[in-house]
Amino acid sequence: MDDQTSVILSRYPRGHRDCLIPILQDIQEEYGYLSESSVIEVARYLGLPSSKIFGLATFYNQFRFEPRGRFHIRLCHGTSCHVTAASEIIKELGKKLRIGPGEISRDGMFSLELVACMGACHLAPLMQVNDNYHTRLDPAGIRDIIDSYIEGEE
Amino acid sequence: MSLNTHIPVDKEYLVNNVLLNESADLPADVEKLLKLVRREKVKYPVIFVGTGSCGLISGAGETLIEINKYLSDRDLRADVVETGCTGYCSMEPVIEVQLPGKTRVSFKNVTSEKLPFVLDGMFNSMVPVEHVLGQYKSPSLELWKDVPFIGELSFFSMQYRNLMKNWGRINPLSIEEYIATGGYRSYIKTIRNYTHEEVCDIVEKSGLQGRGGGGFLTGKKWKVAHTVMADQRYLLCNADESDPGGFANRAMIESDPHRLLEGVIIAAYAIGTSKAYIYIRNDYRNAIERLEKAVDRARDYGLLGHDVYGSGFNIDVIIRKGPGAFVCGEETAMISSIEGKRGMPRPKPPYPAVSGLFGKPTVVNNVETLSNIPAIFENGPDWFMSLGNETSPGTKMLVLSGKVNNQGIIEVPMGTSVKDLIFGAGGGIPGKKSFRAVQIGGPSGGFITADNIDIPYDFDSLASEGVYMGSGVMVVLDQDCCIIDTVKYFMDFIQKESCGKCIPCREGTRRMLEVYENITKRPVDENGHTTLERFKGVMQLESLASVIKDTSLCGLGQKAPNPVISSLKYFRSEYEEHIFDRKCSAGVCKELRLFYIDVEKCTGCTACAPKCPESAIIGTKHHPFFIVEEKCTGCGICYDVCKFSAILVK
Ligand SMILES: Cc1cc2nc3c(=O)[nH]c(=O)nc-3n(C[C@H](O)[C@H](O)[C@H](O)COP(=O)(O)O)c2cc1C
Ligand code: SF4
Ligand code: SF4
Ligand code: FES
Ligand code: FES
Numbered sequence: 001m002d003d004q005t006s007v008i009l010s011r012y013p014r015g016h017r018d019c020l021i022p023i024l025q026d027i028q029e030e031y032g033y034l035s036e037s038s039v040i041e042v043a044r045y046l047g048l049p050s051s052k053i054f055g056l057a058t059f060y061n062q063f064r065f066e067p068r069g070r071f072h073i074r075l076c077h078g079t080s081c082h083v084t085a086a087s088e089i090i091k092e093l094g095k096k097l098r099i100g101p102g103e104i105s106r107d108g109m110f111s112l113e114l115v116a117c118m119g120a121c122h123l124a125p126l127m128q129v130n131d132n133y134h135t136r137l138d139p140a141g142i143r144d145i146i147d148s149y150i151e152g153e154e
Numbered sequence: 155m156s157l158n159t160h161i162p163v164d165k166e167y168l169v170n171n172v173l174l175n176e177s178a179d180l181p182a183d184v185e186k187l188l189k190l191v192r193r194e195k196v197k198y199p200v201i202f203v204g205t206g207s208c209g210l211i212s213g214a215g216e217t218l219i220e221i222n223k224y225l226s227d228r229d230l231r232a233d234v235v236e237t238g239c240t241g242y243c244s245m246e247p248v249i250e251v252q253l254p255g256k257t258r259v260s261f262k263n264v265t266s267e268k269l270p271f272v273l274d275g276m277f278n279s280m281v282p283v284e285h286v287l288g289q290y291k292s293p294s295l296e297l298w299k300d301v302p303f304i305g306e307l308s309f310f311s312m313q314y315r316n317l318m319k320n321w322g323r324i325n326p327l328s329i330e331e332y333i334a335t336g337g338y339r340s341y342i343k344t345i346r347n348y349t350h351e352e353v354c355d356i357v358e359k360s361g362l363q364g365r366g367g368g369g370f371l372t373g374k375k376w377k378v379a380h381t382v383m384a385d386q387r388y389l390l391c392n393a394d395e396s397d398p399g400g401f402a403n404r405a406m407i408e409s410d411p412h413r414l415l416e417g418v419i420i421a422a423y424a425i426g427t428s429k430a431y432i433y434i435r436n437d438y439r440n441a442i443e444r445l446e447k448a449v450d451r452a453r454d455y456g457l458l459g460h461d462v463y464g465s466g467f468n469i470d471v472i473i474r475k476g477p478g479a480f481v482c483g484e485e486t487a488m489i490s491s492i493e494g495k496r497g498m499p500r501p502k503p504p505y506p507a508v509s510g511l512f513g514k515p516t517v518v519n520n521v522e523t524l525s526n527i528p529a530i531f532e533n534g535p536d537w538f539m540s541l542g543n544e545t546s547p548g549t550k551m552l553v554l555s556g557k558v559n560n561q562g563i564i565e566v567p568m569g570t571s572v573k574d575l576i577f578g579a580g581g582g583i584p585g586k587k588s589f590r591a592v593q594i595g596g597p598s599g600g601f602i603t604a605d606n607i608d609i610p611y612d613f614d615s616l617a618s619e620g621v622y623m624g625s626g627v628m629v630v631l632d633q634d635c636c637i638i639d640t641v642k643y644f645m646d647f648i649q650k651e652s653c654g655k656c657i658p659c660r661e662g663t664r665r666m667l668e669v670y671e672n673i674t675k676r677p678v679d680e681n682g683h684t685t686l687e688r689f690k691g692v693m694q695l696e697s698l699a700s701v702i703k704d705t706s707l708c709g710l711g712q713k714a715p716n717p718v719i720s721s722l723k724y725f726r727s728e729y730e731e732h733i734f735d736r737k738c739s740a741g742v743c744k745e746l747r748l749f750y751i752d753v754e755k756c757t758g759c760t761a762c763a764p765k766c767p768e769s770a771i772i773g774t775k776h777h778p779f780f781i782v783e784e785k786c787t788g789c790g791i792c793y794d795v796c797k798f799s800a801i802l803v804k
Pocket of ligand 2: 481498499651652653654655656657659660706707708709710711712
């Protein structure tokens with residue numbers, strides 16, 4: 001797996017700190033998250049302590065340090081979605097999946113990410129599960145949606 | 155994405171006959187060809203599909219597949235063109251059909267199931283009226299009978315579309331179509347005829363103010379950066395759009411990326427730099443893809459690169475993806491982020507225009523600000539001045555969302571009244587509910603209520619009501635929305651997004667959030683003392699607000715108390731209701747709801763008791779049940795379960 005990290009690194013000049021974020025984004029794009037070993041490799045390449053890189057990556061919302069679930073849920077918690085009761089959806093998802101925002105279920109099936117406005121407020125509240133969108137969500141219907149993914153995989 | 159369409163002209167032709175021809179009127183034969191590029195006249199039927207993010211989420215992707223299937227099944231010849239969005243989100247997926255000789259007709263909510271019906275009608279020259287949005291006016295084409303004009307719909311009639319003039323009309327990926335609508339001619343004219351100072355002057359004269367929220371005069375900012383002595387300067391386009399309810403900048407990029415790009419390049423020329431960055435939110439995948447393609451096309455046309463058309467001007471545009479932090483919308487934080495650091499704001503002065511990216515003079519401008527530039531050079535600064543009102547020239551893009559009938563993005567002259575926006579373009583409140591307030595400017599903004607809804611939407615008027623324009627997001631709230639809960643949402647957001655550098659911002663906003671949590675939460679046992687605590691908490695909000703405002707380093711902290719102050723000003727009674735009566739009349743603060751069972755209606759069916767997560771419902775079969783108030787958390791499950799409407803809210 002470190003091969004791919006090297007390929008990514010080779011696209012950037014050595015030792016240029018302003019390339020750090022684009023490099024981390026490319027790695028996350030490739031693997032879905034930032035593993036410890038890839039961060040160490042980036043640190044060596046840019047001549048920075050790896051603690052600095054972790055410090056930077058944890059500052060931003062989009063870097064993850066754990067893989068995504070097989071079904072990655074992006075739930076919108078922008079303003080419009082909030083006023084149409086997105087927090088109820090977060091609660092329902094929490095109850096059903098036993099995970100909170102930023103977490104992954106123990107079986108690795110579902111992970112949950114909260115995002116700000118997906119740009120389709122007229123369909124609020126809404127969520128994206130991998131490439132599918134579920135719109136105008138109703139807290140009562142959440143269990144069925146999740147079950148349909150579980151059944152689909154069986 | 156299949157965005158190739160039939161274009162009757164090539165690059166050489168467009169460059170030599172259009173871009174490099176500086177006369178105001180192009181020769182008739184050129185115009186004639188451009189008309190074809192603009193599809194003012196078509197040989198074959200053309201079907202347009204809006205595939206902006208909003209359209210795609212509404213199902214435009216499936217509609218597109220269905221269109222292609224429809225055509226190939228029937229062996230019909232037609233061009234299929236992907237466009238950006240119309241801005242009328244509630245009507246997505248929108249498709250438009252243009253038949254040879256006839257005007258272009260727009261259809262609403264065309265999901266894949268409805269598509270065959272719409273096309274069957276059109277190909278038989280019978281407009282399926284129930285799906286029609288409207289037709290476009292055109293002097294040379296035959297009108298459809300009994301089809302309304304799209305420009306006369308309430309959503310469109312008060313709009314003045316300059317920034318959005320190509321939205322939903324052209325293929326955003328086609329540089330040819332952009333050029334055919336007059337695009338990139340301002341740019342070539344500018345770099346060939348004007349000095350840097352003259353460009354700054356023209357923009358200053360137009361009165362254009364920054365659309366990122368602050369409203370600073372754009373031309374003035376450019377001048378500062380241009381005057382500072384430096385071996386390198388930078389232009390930085392702020393496409394981070396960090397307001398959690400905003401999407402107008404994204405839609406701009408998805409619908410007409412070349413307009414932004416042209417603005418970026420002209421601005422770079424004005425300040426005398428060869429390097430421009432566009433910092434765009436990483437999760438704007440569709441927009442990033444379109445922007446990257448636009449940059450490639452512009453490079454291919456020689457509009458980017460070395461010595462552009464012999465002018466001596468060099469320009470390169472670099473796209474940077476913002477990894478998600480609200481504070482990175484703040485210019486100095488964005489600069490740190492591009493430098494590869496944590497996005498923490500720096501003290502100002504020095505302003506970025508003096509010392510910014512890598513310590514060099516840097517102009518940061520918003521997407522909408524820069525998208526205004528090409529038209530200012532096309533039509534002149536006086537034209538721009540004549541739009542809008544005295545204090546705020548030009549137009550403004552606004553997002554209408556929340557509890558309003560017509561949701562979407564509109565562009566109106568500055569100074570249009572908030573009432574007209576909501577009840578005119580927005581078409582009022584759905585479902586006979588009553589208007590409560592409109593939240594303007596997101597986490598840095600405030601509320602406008604029924605009492606002052608007549609105020610004009612411009613920088614100064616809003617500021618006089620304590621509302622910060624911000625990104626132009628308007629979230630309409632009706633009687634079912636709770637103001638307290640909305641402010642709590644913003645505090646929660648701000649508190650999580652504070653970069654942590656300043657103690658008042660970091661700790662003060664957390665303290666504010668606690669106050670809101672307290673007044674919306676049911677304490678374990680209620681006595682006079684707890685009411686006093688809540689009351690004191692709210693009293694404290696005002697002094698907290700002024701400390702946070704005065705002592706925070708950046709706009710995030712300085713403006714964080716705005717929703718609090720604004721809600722305290724207009725919605726005192728709602729605070730009182732939450733504090734003293736322990737009630738949320740909108741029913742949003744769930745923990746404040748008290749449920750009880752009506753003994754007359756309860757049949758003792760036992761449906762509710764096992765469903766209660768707190769085991770708060772007791773009783774015996776066939777006798778009325780009872781809710782133990784101390785245990786009930788107000789979740790409302792029993793309320794939904796009861797078939798006899800025996801469970802009521804206090
Ligand atoms: C917390 C915070 C968030 C901001 N977010 C944005 C944003 O998303 N987009 C934007 O253009 N400006 C944003 N700004 C304003 C920028 O700092 C800056 O003033 C603006 O980009 C300047 O461009 P303009 O003069 O064209 O408005 C934000 C400011 C603060 C304090
Ligand atoms: S005001 Fe808040 S966000 Fe801004 S620099 Fe200070 S702590 Fe950071
Ligand atoms: S509202 Fe919820 S907690 Fe209260 S009685 Fe009903 S089910 Fe139980
Ligand atoms: S707030 Fe959720 S889509 Fe806009
Ligand atoms: S129509 Fe494009 S954002 Fe909704």
